[in-house]
Amino acid sequence: MVKTTTIHREKTPCQLCPLRRLPHFREFSREELSFVADFKKGELVVDPGATIFLEGAHSAHLFTILSGWGFRYKTLEDGRRQILNYVMPGDLVGLQGSIMGEMQHSTEALSPVSLCVFERTELMALYNKHPSLAFDLTWIAAREERILDEHLLSIGRRSALERAAYLLAYLHQRAKALHLFDGSNVIPITQQHIADTLGLSIVHTNKTLKKLSERGLIRWQERGCDVLNSKGLAALAEWDGLDGGRRPFI
Amino acid sequence: MVKTTTIHREKTPCQLCPLRRLPHFREFSREELSFVADFKKGELVVDPGATIFLEGAHSAHLFTILSGWGFRYKTLEDGRRQILNYVMPGDLVGLQGSIMGEMQHSTEALSPVSLCVFERTELMALYNKHPSLAFDLTWIAAREERILDEHLLSIGRRSALERAAYLLAYLHQRAKALHLFDGSNVIPITQQHIADTLGLSIVHTNKTLKKLSERGLIRWQERGCDVLNSKGLAALAEWDGLDGGRRPFI
DNA sequence: CGAGGATTTGAAGACCCTCAAATTATGTGG
DNA sequence: CCACATAATTTGAGGGTCTTCAAATCCTCG
Structure with missing residues (x-):
């Protein structure tokens, strides 16, 4: 089967995001929600086995997993592969690359995965206008760090x-x-x-x-x-x- | 030798910080520098072998290493220890705990270490008033993540x-x-x-x-x-x- | 000078790897 | 729906890497 990638414009409005109904996630203010809704540029759907990010890429986008499973990994030149962590709904994908410039790991879909698409260039606006969301980004990075520690x-x-x-x-x-x-x-x-x-x-x-x-x-x-x-x-x-x-x- | 811990009030003014002269670090604006100088509450000096943070702690402080070497580690119940990463001058120590509440690893000094002391409670002010510094905090967390990946x-x-x-x-x-x-x-x-x-x-x-x-x-x-x-x-x-x-x- | 920590070395064995192949599932095309 | 090709799982055997146990040496420091 050929691996396909499909981009859609704005399918799930953030206000109706199914993830927000889960008790696992914190509640958002109306302002936060409307900013994020604006931040979101569309949706991406990828097949199992498809590569979401490749090591070395300078992507203009970052994503939040809306549904599906994936994983991050690195490889050595001779092919040895190390899976670093798994990504699931609610996880931010590509923050490292967006913040630091270049992706130093790859990300691949395990199941059909749909992603919310954000523009890297608008990240600074988030820091300028929404300190609470900026804090959340650091929180998310700190959480990943904690998991990697374990x-x-x-x-x-x-x-x-x-x-x-x-x-x-x-x-x-x-x-x-x-x-x-x-x-x-x-x-x-x-x-x-x-x-x-x-x-x-x-x-x-x-x-x-x-x-x-x-x-x-x-x-x-x-x-x-x-x-x-x-x-x-x-x-x-x-x-x-x-x-x-x-x-x-x- | 007894391990001592000494707290000093404001020894090195941030404006004269020796680290800022290194080409390794980015330049700061006058505003950023004055905020950080205000954010800094004092200095802490610890001996080699001293514990800076203990796993499980809810510390009111976070630190930046001013000089010296240290390391972060976790242990299993039976004593097996894994060193996660090393800390050196310019590194933030305790961000995970400050952002997420509880420290889930310990930090120990390898050499004599001096640290700049910050108040955790003032972290939100940083996000509110200095988006560029908030971005830096995420950058620092993303960098740590990248190192842990490797x-x-x-x-x-x-x-x-x-x-x-x-x-x-x-x-x-x-x-x-x-x-x-x-x-x-x-x-x-x-x-x-x-x-x-x-x-x-x-x-x-x-x-x-x-x-x-x-x-x-x-x-x-x-x-x-x-x-x-x-x-x-x-x-x-x-x-x-x-x-x-x-x-x-x- | 003595004590304790760090480094070094040897030996035996456990854990995990590679190689090889069989078996079972999955997917495609006819 | 079956046949075939491919991928994933399973099993066995032998070997290498790394561990544990033990002890000797060296170093630092009081």
Whole structure:
């Protein structure tokens, strides 16, 4: 199948944004909302496997994920790939590039992904006119930093089993807060993605996931991982979980 | 030796800050400078080994490193430690905690460290009155994120030798840009720090550093690592180096 | 001079990797 | 709807990297 990219003009008005109804996100003032609605230039829809950003790009846009799953990654010259983090609805994509000039990682869609499109050139206006939203941008960057801290701890110091447990608990918790599951709890990734996130080979990843299955914590399904016992995974990894408070998004 | 902590009132006026003379940092307007000078409440001096922030703390302050080296780290319950990143002059310490409420990592001094002290409660005023400085804060957070991305790639996908080479090239490049070396190029860390940064045991770290020495890339000294060939280290790690442009700091 | 921390070395074993191949799912074209 | 090609998962075997345990040496500092 050919990977397509479709741009639409203004499909979902921000005032009716389905994400804003989730208790996971903080409430916005009318002024904030109208600014963001103006900031938004349109929507982009990409197929699974499509590249949203490529390392080295100087993009004129940044995005907020409206629906779908994706991931950020870097590669070494010989092809070794490290997945840095996953992106889900409400996540800002491309802030690093917008703030600092050049993208130093790539971003790829895991599922069909729709994105709200913003213009990088209008970012300064946000800082000038809406300090509260400017604060939110820093908040979002600080949150990403915090998550990366935990990932570093995981890759650096946890065993393969603990790492896998942490990752799946992490993804489950995030997706659950976003009401991304419809009964099934299935995370839409391949074992190759998990391997490249954990810094493990695919073979050892497979054997590690099997151990988690044998303990009744997960079940591997067609197209992804079904989390059966999220708390058990977190306990195995000695992971406290994410901050449960409400968070902003642009 | 007892670890002491000394607080001074306003020793170095921001207008005369030695860091501002470095070409590494961007120029500030008179208004920005006077705001920051007002924002600064005093200075703090800590001894090597002292804890600047402890995980879980809700600190009323945040800091900028004025001089010295330190590092951020997290630990698992059984004591396994992962060093997340190093802090050097011009780095903001405690932004995560100030923005999000609670510190989720600890920070410790490697050398004598002096810090400029800011009040967390005045952070919102910065966003309200100085959009350019607010942008800088996001910039600083995005930069940290970018560095953590590279560290993740390193720990996840590079071999022990490559990892060590990357870390030492990274530290050398940062310190060099800050004119931290006085002829010697010695990075003031122990092999235990390196091990905890790379996610390796201290034994294997020692053997890995020996290989780098044998290749003439470094030389281990009393109290630290002397980098003999920074480019060679970067090449070995397939690392492109940091963005050479000027950067902001508060 | 003695104590404690840091570095160094050796040896055995665990964990994880690579290689190889079988099996199962997925998608496409006829 | 079936046949084929491709992708993803699974399993086995052997080997290498890195870990742990143990102990010696060196250094710093009181």
